[in-house]
Amino acid sequence: MLQTIIVAAGEGESQNPLLPAAYDIIWSLVCFVVILFFFWRLVLPRMKKLLDERSAAIEGNIEKADAAQKEAEAALEEYTAQLADARAEAAKIREQARTDAQRIGSEIQAQAQADAERVKSNAQVAIEADRQAALVSLRSEVGTLAIDLASGVIGESLSDDKKATALVDRFLADLEASGSAGADTSGKK
Template sequence: MLPALVTLAAEKETHNPLLPEVYDLVWGALCFIAILVVFWKFVLPRMQDMLDQRAAAIEGNIEKADEAQRQAEAALEQYTAQLAEARTQAGEIREAAREDAKKIVAEAKDAATVEAARVTAAAHAQIEAERQSALVSLRSEVGTLALDLAGGVIGETLSDDAKAQAVVDRFLAELEASQKVSK
């Protein structure tokens, strides 16, 4: 058996082992072409459709993101404008409140001044009335005391009321006139 193997090996050595046989090349080429046709007709179009759909979805998402970004920027601008307007209005309201507070304080001061003047005038009027009342009461008491003293000095009672009253009034008038001259 060994000699048969050696003969077979000798025959085989004439053929280059790196080069395939022709039938292997033909069958390999036919299989490659068949797989290439199937891949080209069925797999590549599906893969291309799938890639196109993904590209469209990505572009749609990018457009949606851009639109959302534009809306967010518009909302931010609107919010900023509203905030600025609100701050302006708040400033105006504060200023109006300050003006109103100043007016209220001024009105309260005026009312207090008027009320104080009224109370002062009423107090002066009351004091004047009490002074007049005290003056009348004092005149009658001073007149009675003066008549009693004059009666004690003269030694007679002065019982004539009209005459006594005239003397007392004249005495008090002279006393008031002398006080006014000394001032």
């Protein structure tokens, strides 16, 4: 076996073992050119088309995203403006409601005051009427009692109505005069 290696080494001295034979290089070059031609004509254009489509899709999506972001910002600004308008309108409505409530409260208070004054004046009129009725009733009863008492003291009947009425009126006038004089002196203390 060693001998075959030595013989093969002796024969191969003319040819470099690192370089292939010329026919291998030519056929490899032909195959490479054919494969390169098909790659250049078929595969490369498809790859370029695919990459261009992908690039266009990415750019389109970026543009769509930018447009959507601009629309969102515009919608946000519009929403913010509408919200500010709504808040201003709500504040205006609240202020108007407060003003209306104060006005209505003032009107109700004025009406209640007027009603109270009317009730007070009606009560005063009714009290005055009751006082007058009580005074008339009291005069007649006091007059009757006074005449009966005077008849009992004198011992004779005082049946003359005019005379009895005059006597009762004079007696009551004296009582009123003495009552008002007593009120003046008690009020000064």
